[in-house]
Amino acid sequence: METSAPGEERHRGTIEVRSLSKVYPSQDGPVQALSEVSFAVADAEFVTIVGHSGCGKSTLLRIIAGLLLPSSGSVTVRGRGVSGPLSDVGMVFQRPVLLKWRTIFDNVMLPIEMLHLPRQENRERALDLLKLAGLVDFRHHYPAQLSGGMQQRAAICRALIHDPSLLLMDEPFGALDLMTREEMNFELLRIWSQRRKTTLLVTHSISEAVFLADRVIVMTPRPGMIADIIDVKLPRPRMPETKLDPRFTECVRMIGRKIGLLYI
Amino acid sequence: MGISKTDIGTTTISIIATLAVWELLTRIFHIPGFILPAPSAIFIEAVTRYPLYLYHSWITFYEMVVGFLLAAAVGVFLAVVIVYSRIIRNMIYPQIVVLQIVPKVAIAPLLLIWAGYGLTSKVLLALLVSFFPIVVNMVTGLVAIEEELLDLCRILHSGRWQEFSKVRLPNALPYLFSSLKVASTLSVIGAVIGEFVGGNEGLGHLIIIANTELRTSMSFVSLFSLSILGFLLYGLVILAERVCMPWERWQSASG
């Protein structure tokens, strides 16, 4: 582990990815998933990643979380090199993956138990989060009694309960229908505006990427490289009307063109 | 799976109809009692000699329940060991499979030599017959965890014990219980095989006696008693399942 850089406060929540590459060994030769990926995420920034299936988005998130080692390059989080799983991370996956034998409340409390944090104080936090996500009335229900969207909101609460400085989301709404998905985008932004976390979110939907983000990272097909990083200059809080803003449509069209061109 | 009143009604009617046809056939065709006794004759045999059947049922039930519980304990233990230690897995898996392939009826005489003609040999047979599905299912349940959940455990620095107790073990419960249902019915077979081969107690022993004396109604009462015992143990497993997995009620509802 590197020692922390001077002025660590300034770096709080900052992710720095430097010339990251990942090669998977496989039966038909090595697969290059990521190639020379570099970018930085500022504190409390919301960054989204778009790119074609198989371009290494999940790989990138797992490396940042310390779940996977890169083949070369490095990741620093708050000035410290990442060399193993980070507990300072909240992770949300494409599927809610709640523990089906635990109630929603107990699911949200799982990180508290596993990290041996004080239970009593965090009960309040859990209730607050569930309130924020509109799930307090369902806290004693089992996951199977909730809709997919509600389960995913519970998974977001679980990711936030131990107050991590990073929130990593891998296509969190990919399994939801379009209407629920748009609703969830608002919910997420509402939660995010109250607990400003440095957030990295992977999505297949360009309009979702633009709607949520301060910046959008566009990746090339395999091997995943950074094609472009686009600043989204749209005011917050984002509203349904935001999607009618010409700047929004222009941004979506530009990214679409970029990805389309990459595909040819 | 809800059971409605109509379900119970149709089942009852069907049972009564079967018994009635059976009774009629034996009377119309004058079938001798030692070939196929009438339901009424079987009923009379059961009622007049119920202390005998109760006693031997108790013996068999004891053997199968103890054998079954041991099978559950051994099965779960072996599964955990197999999942957590590659070396031990390589060492014991082949033996377990071979043990399962060898017909238990063929081992029974050996077991009698080693464990005697008393209850122990029967308990061991019930154990041997029923532990295999428990091991296999339990291993599956401990291993079939979503990749994302294991990632979550690592991020939360859960350690092996918490990963086991909070994720793997509860995840394995449905697998365990479905194997326990199978094992509960197998344990009856184990106990009866043991009683067939040697000993002087239990329903299996009664069936042997009934056969040599051509008292077929006695065989039938023993058979019915065996089915009741099997049902009883099966029912107890389902009851335990309901108690241990309250959340399962909602699984099937949501599809």
Ligand SMILES: Nc1ncnc2c1ncn2[C@@H]1O[C@H](COP(=O)(O)OP(=O)(O)OP(=O)(O)O)[C@@H](O)[C@H]1O
């Ligand atoms: N464990 C692995 N072993 C070998 N190859 C892998 C492994 N995991 C991923 N890959 C390969 O690496 C590439 C990137 O995978 P990754 O899952 O990161 O893509 P992705 O961008 O998340 O795709 P999607 O949008 O479909 O989720 C893919 O081509 C995949 O086949």
Ligand SMILES: [Mg+2]
């Ligand atoms: Mg992916």
